[in-house]
Amino acid sequence: MSEQNKSPNAVWQEVSVTRANREKLHGHRSLLVWFTGLSGSGKSTLVHATEQALHARGRRTYALDGDNVRHGLCADLGFSDNDRTENIRRIGEVANLFVDSGAIVLAAFISPFRADRQKARNLVDPGDFIEVFCDCSLEICEQRDVKGLYKKARRGEIKDFTGxxxxxxxxxxxxxxxxxxxxxxxxCVERIMAVVEARTQLTGD
Incomplete structure (x- = not known):
């Protein structure tokens, strides 16, 4: 949404309980871990495995998955370039709210465009965004293809399919x-956890 489309009557409401208060209560800092990669590259698998590892260590977490979000918040969007950009814009805003709540947010989205991922990064404070690139060849992603999406895309049944x-x-x-x-x-989880744990340590009171 552009600045000119924002309502002049919408004024930001300051809160009495801050992010720092919530982080102190939870015992760790919050941040946004953004998983990007082709369909079938393992994003959702790693998000849920990482969340389980964090949960086992007593961390407050929330996972945002591309398919799940398109059932509700972004159900009105297609897969054109503009719709993809709007999809990531909405997710970035929601993720930022969860970060403010003191949670470690794990977001699994193809998010194919660098500019859109940068906008999501810019929403949170410097150092509060970890980009995890699930680097997997198209060939292997197609071999996995548990949803049959690549086959449909190859047959022309799905338009604007990434990759x-x-x-x-x-x-x-x-x-x-x-x-x-x-x-x-x-x-993979071990490598992710090393970075996340280092970033979420509270320093001082």
């Missing part, structure tokens, strides 16, 4: 890059 008829812009300098075609889920 087939729509581009994917790989991250240039992600905080975490994982070859999910070779690494096990456990190995």
């Amino acid at each position: 087939i008829s729509s581009p994917y812009e790989a991250p240039i300098d992600p905080e975490v890059s994982l070859n999910t075609g070779e690494l096990s889920v456990a190995e």
